[in-house]
Amino acid sequence: MQPIVTLTMNPALDVSTSVDEVVSKHKLRCSGARFDPGGGGVNVARVIERLGGAATALYALGGPMGEVYRGLLEAELDGAQAIEIGGNTRQSFNVNEDSTGKEYRFVLEGPEWQETEWQAALERIEEALSEGGYLVMSGSLPEGVPDDFTARVARLAKQKGARCVVDASGASLEAALDEGVFLVKPNKRELRDLTGAGLDSREEQEDVIRRIVDEAGSEVVALSLGAEGALFASSxxxxxxxxxxxxxxxxxxxxxxFVAALVSRLADGGSLGDAGRYAVAAGAAALLSGGTEMCRAEDVERLYPKLSS
Ligand SMILES: Nc1ncnc2c1ncn2[C@@H]1O[C@H](COP(=O)(O)OP(=O)(O)OP(=O)(O)O)[C@@H](O)[C@H]1O
Ligand SMILES: [Mg+2]
Known part of the structure; x- marks a missing residue:
């Protein structure tokens, strides 16, 4: 298996609970809380581990909340590496309203980064990259980190011969495509915002992602379509x-x-066809788990053989 590094610049300590009804002014007595070390890249690394693979999670950490985060993450994942910063790691607060089944998700603001901090992060990323290995960038960028950060990371990956995988939106996704990366995974809304195309027909979706590959924005595009699965383009x-x-x-x-399954199968030497089916199975499996839980390996293995492309 080729080594996989995941990068999480803006992790969040996920606090999840439930309450019968969300009403204003009253104290809402919640049921027991669950704490998870969340954030795109960290989640991807946790799922890769669950699926039997291995990934090094490189993640930012700071302040007292960062220490709580570190404790939770290290209990679950071996070999995670913290990039220490001055600000306090953020939290996100998820509340299930039992009487309606509605999910409320409050995301607190994250710390603001100093230039010396993101420059140091680039050095750590460069050290972690290896030729033929994968670097998965997932999640938002914190305040203070420049918009071209994703492009800088993509450039480092190219110089090292590593494959950069980007699951991001807006300026980050645009920067990745301008610089050229191995794989991008937009959903329909993210690709629509970027290209201005409606993307309502399968034909238009195919045209747009084929064009990204032809114009060398990304060697592989995985356009995820929610309940409709996913569309993949490559040469x-x-x-x-x-x-x-x-x-x-x-x-x-x-x-x-989805991203975890896709990258772990590719890093194992699997074809894009196999990896794509595995990814769609893992995305669907995540829906079977409640709350902030990600997919379980047994659900992925049960769904995967039933899929065709
Ligand atoms: N309702 C659904 N039924 C079956 N599979 C689903 C459903 N929603 C999502 N999936 C699976 O999960 C994959 C990723 O979902 P989606 O396209 O919603 O990604 P996303 O918008 O990036 O998700 P996220 O909000 O987690 O970032 C899909 O390609 C599909 O395989
Ligand atoms: Mg997404």
Missing amino acids: EGVFHVAAPEVEARSAVGAGDS
Whole structure:
């Protein structure tokens, strides 16, 4: 298996709980809380580990909340490496309203970075990259980090011969495509915002992602389509994988589970076709787990053989 490094610049300590009804002014007595070390890249590394692979999670950490985060992460994942910063790691607060089944997600503001901090982060990323290995960048960029940070990381990956995988939106996604990366995984909304295309028909979706590959923005594009599965483009062509029908409990973690399965299968030497089916199975499996839980390996292995492309 080729080594995989995941990068999380703006992790969040996920606090999840439930309450019968969300009402203003009253004290809302919640049920027991669950604490998870969240954030795109960290989630991807946790799922890769669950699926039997290994990934090094490089993640930012700071302040007292950062120490709590570190403790939770180290209990679950071996070999995670912290990039220490001055600000306090952020939190996100997820509340399930039992009487309606609604999910409320409050995301607190993260710390603001200093230039010396993001420059030091680039050095740590460079050290962690290896030829033929994968670097997965996932999640938002914190305040203070420049918009071209993703492009700088993509450039470092190219220089080292590593494969950069980007799951981001807006300026980060645009920078990645301008610089040229190995793989991008937008969802429909993210690609629509970037290109201005409506993307309502399969034909238009295929045209847009084929063009990204032709223009060398990305060697592989994985356009995830929620309940409709995903569409993949590479120099070999375009193919679609339909998602299995599942009883959705919570959509949280579908994108991260998808990316984790895709990269772990590719890093294992699997074909894009196999990796694509595995990714769609993992995305759907994430819906079977409640709350902020990501996919479980047994659900992925059960769904995967049923898929075709
Ligand atoms: N309702 C669903 N039924 C079956 N599979 C689903 C459903 N929603 C998502 N998936 C699976 O998960 C994958 C990723 O989902 P989606 O396209 O919603 O990603 P995303 O918008 O990036 O998610 P996230 O909000 O986690 O970042 C899909 O390609 C599909 O395989
Ligand atoms: Mg996503």
